[in-house]
Amino acid sequence: MNESKDFLRVIVEEDLKAHKYNEVVTRFPPEPNGFPHIGHAKSIAINFGIARDYNGHCNLRMDDTNPTTEDTRYVEALKDAVEWLGFKWEGNVRYTSDYFPQIYAYAVELVKMGKAYVDSLSEEEIREYRGTVTEPGRRSVYAERSVEENLDLLERMKNGEFKDGEHVLRAKIDMSAANMKMRDPLLYRIRHAHHYRTGDAWHIYPMYDFGHCLSDYIEGVSHSICTLEFENNRDIYDWVLDTLGLTSPRPYQHEFARLGINYTVMSKRKLLELVNEGYVNGWDDPRMPTIAGLRRRGYTPESILNFCHQIGIAKANSMVDVAQLEFCIRDDLNTKVPRVMCVLDPLKITIENYEGTEELDASYYPEDVPKEGSRKLPFSREIYIERDDFSENPPAGFYRLTPEQPVRLKHAYIISCKEVIKDADGNITEIIATYHPDSKSGSDTSGIKVKSAIQWVDAHSAKTVEVRLYDRLYACEAPEGVEDLNPDSLKIIKNALIEPAVITEKPDVRFQFERQGYFYADPVDYTDEAPVFNKIVGLKDSWNKKAKADETPAKPERKAPEKKVQVEGEVAPMSEAEQARYKTYTETMKLGNEVANTLARDEKLSAFFEASLSAYNSPVTLANIVSNEVARELKEKEASELKFTPAQIAELVKMIDEEIISNKIAKQVFEEMVTSGENPAQIVEAQGLVQISDPALISPIIDDVMAKNPDNVEKYRAGNTKLFGFFVGQVLKATGGKANPQVVNDLVAQKLQ
Incomplete structure (x- = not known):
């Protein structure tokens, strides 16, 4: 069992001590609508790991309640991911669709109890009736239907007599609940679509909140472990099971923080865009965070599981450094894999005083790796070394081969440079060298001191190989779209040379x-x-060095922005002062409900917002920046500790409104203000970040992008309009994000006609 006790294992142990359950039963219940990624690996490790640690079992269940997005290929990919990570599910793979008859029977029971009704409001009306975080909702007039009428309508919905969206089944709970998810949530919707397993047998499908808890109960799950975004759904989970009066033991839901990794996206929508628009070569592209991509890259199951163990299980969302994942694969492979020699950019060396050939004994492993194995290395007078392992005019600290400095060939001899041969353009094509016969590795008596040993391959026996140098897919820490892709994420070397063994x-x-x-x-x-x-x-880790060395990056590294989401849990009522602020923000300043709610409830935040507003009257833009970027800083600091002032934020917003900078550049400027406290105007001027809005400057850049991508132009004009985003992204990338997005959109649309 894991030595550290995370909060989930503490809960499990307390439940076992209290004899709440006879056996720990968990489940991994993905929806089969996409390929699993490393976030799924964390969930797999938690659910299967806890079951293993407490001698229980874990079920693999496909939560297949949406027939329009699910497919058997995703089912197979999910099964494969679990097995590759070294886990085994209990019995057969389970499917929520197997429980459709039982789930429907429970729905009928709720209707008979007067706890559910068929609603005929439109989707827009349901949304309108729901209310807001500060105002209660209104119950639909259709909630007054009799039990008999509801049962009849539900049966006819199941039989396919109505159109999609014509009716829904809703729970009858509380339209004034603080948790807005409890305001008569949907239990079933009509969906005339072919299901990959049940075919056309069903015309209604259970919503996640209804099907999930009942599937857990049917399977005898004890601990229903899910990610934090389902925290507010827990009230529905409990309501369904408690209202139906299901016999104990029943499952309870527990939430943990989902995995976020910098330089990475895990949104299914964004990953799908990468695949469909050809930015990557399929779901198993080694740059992708999918399990298939990581496997093809060469990651091992042990490294992934070690990563999941190291980052632990938390209650609050946070961003994990991808360098930690990279450390885990290095750490795993360091004690496992053979060391061999490969030359990526060959430079020929002719050793003029060496005659014949020989085979050198060379171990695959260094002394600190407890493994055995060796091979014969062919050696002759013609070899290849890496081009950058020779320098005609070496900088300080260069310890490899130079005209004056000898170097050791790994597992072989020390050589010295005698002559440098160049072509007509002055490029080095060959080095004439001499070797020192008494310097052979393992029996060196030459007395020559060298500070480096370099890799090499024999010219006659080396094998030609293709080497694909993969790097991080995104160039910035918190990628937002395709414009943030790393143009150097893949370099292919067709004619690298490797030792023959x-x-x-x-x-x-x-x-x-x-x-x-x-x-x-x-x-x-x-x-x-x-x-x-x-x-x-x-x-x-070369990226840490890159970040420090690059003093004027096109897009500096930044902390991942915390996404503001509407809090729909138990919300304390607003005080009189908060209500007054909220009313002013929504009615007078026309702020959105969510932003107004965030500002009104936080005294520090509202004071900062109003101080900024007194310097520049642009309430909507100011509110967005204050409730997001400024709020992030105020979570950890007092207002007096901030390096920037309300007046500086007002100045930043004014530059946005006057289109001097874009919203995207504004975020970059803000990050600099956080660390330096400089005025935004000074930062923009010093870093040359003024937004480019002149069509005469942007137009040639678009022409250049189109000229470099004629195939995509042709595809777009043939009807693949999804490529529009590709052209916009390329233009924004070419300008370092400084081009005015609206102007770019308009010009690209014109030029692609």
């Missing part, structure tokens, strides 16, 4: 290429005739 002996499928990183034989494209290796991860 890697191909002929196949000691493993994962390797450490000496001084390069960890690599994996691509499981899809690799053949003995055309080997392909994927870079898993570098030997060190």
Whole structure:
């Protein structure tokens, strides 16, 4: 069992001590409407791990209640992910659709109890009747239907007599509940769609909140563990089970924080866009955060599970550094994989005083790795080294081969440069070298001191391989769209050279290429005739160095923005002062309900907002920045500790309103204000961030993007209008995000006609 006791395991242990359950039963219940990603891996590790730790079992259940989005290929991918991570579900795979008859019977029971009714309001009317966080909702007039009428309508809904959206089944709870999800939530909706398992047998499908808790109960689940976004749904979960009076033991829901990783997106919509628009090469592209992508990259199940264990189980959402995931795969492979030599950018070395050939004994593993295995390295007078391991005019601290400085060839001899051969353009094409016969590794008596050993391959026996150098898919810490993609996330080297034993002996499928990183034989494209290796991860975290070295990045790294969401849990009533502020914000300033609610309830935030407003009267834009960006800072600091002032925020908003900078650039400027306290105008001027709105400047950039992407232009004009976002994103990227998005949209639309 895990040594550390997270809060979920504490709950489980308390329940077992109280004899609440005889056995711990958990479940992993994904909806089969997409390929699983690393966020699913965390949920898998938690649910299956807790069941294992307490000698219980975990079910794998497909929550297949939406026939329009689900598919058997996603079912197979989810099953494969669980098995690859090393877990085994109890019995057969379960499906919510298997319980449709039982769930429907429970719905009928609620109607008979007077606890559910068929509503005929439109979707828009239901939304309107729901009320707001400060105002109670109104119950539908259809809630007065008799039990007999409701039963008749429900039966006819099931039989397919009505159109989609014509009726819904709702629970009758409380239209004034503080938790807005309890305001007569939907239990069933009509959906005339073919289900991948039940076919056309059903014309109504249960909503998540109804089907989920009942499926847990039917399966005998003890602990229903889900992510934090379902916290407010817990009240419905309990209401359904308690109202039906289901016999004990019954399940209870517990929530944990979902996984967020910087430099990564896990939204199904955004991942789908990457695949459909060709930004990546399918769901198993090694740059994707999908389980299939991570597997093809070369990640091991052990590294993923270790990552999930290290980040722990929290109650509050936070952002995890992707460097921690990269550390876990390095840590796992360091003690497992053979070390071999590969040259990515070959430079020929001719050793003029060496004659013949020989085979050198070389271990696959360093002394601190407790594994055995070795190979023969062919060696002759012609070899290749990495081009950047030679410098004709070396900088300080360069310890590899130079005209004056010898270097050791790993597992072989020390060589010295004698002559540099160049082509007509001055490019180095070959090095003439000499070797020191008494410097052989393991029996060196030369007395020559060198500070470095470099990798090399024999020119005659080396194998040509394709090497795919994968890097992070996004260039910024908190990516928002395709304009944030890293243009250097994949570099393909077609003619790298590798020592022959890697191909002929196949000691493993994962390797450490000496001084390069960890690599994996691509499981899809690799053949003995055309080997392909994927870079898993570098030997060190190079991104941290990049961030420090780049003093004027096009898009600085920034903390992931905390998304403001409407809080629909138990909300304390507003005080008189808060109500007055809310009324002013919504009625006089025309702020949205959510933003107004956030500001009105927080005295520090409202004071900051009103101080900014006194400096510049733009309530809507100011409110958005204060309730999001400023609120994030005030969570951890007092207003007096902030480096920026309300007047500076007002100045920032004025620059947005006057279209001097875009909203996106404004966020970048704000991050600089947080750390430096400088005025926004000074930051914009110093970093050249003024928004480009002149069509005459933007138009040539669009022309250039279109010229470089003729295939996409042709596809767009042939009807693939989804590519519009691609062109806009490329233009914004080319301008470092400084182009006015509205002007770009208008011009791109004109030029693509």
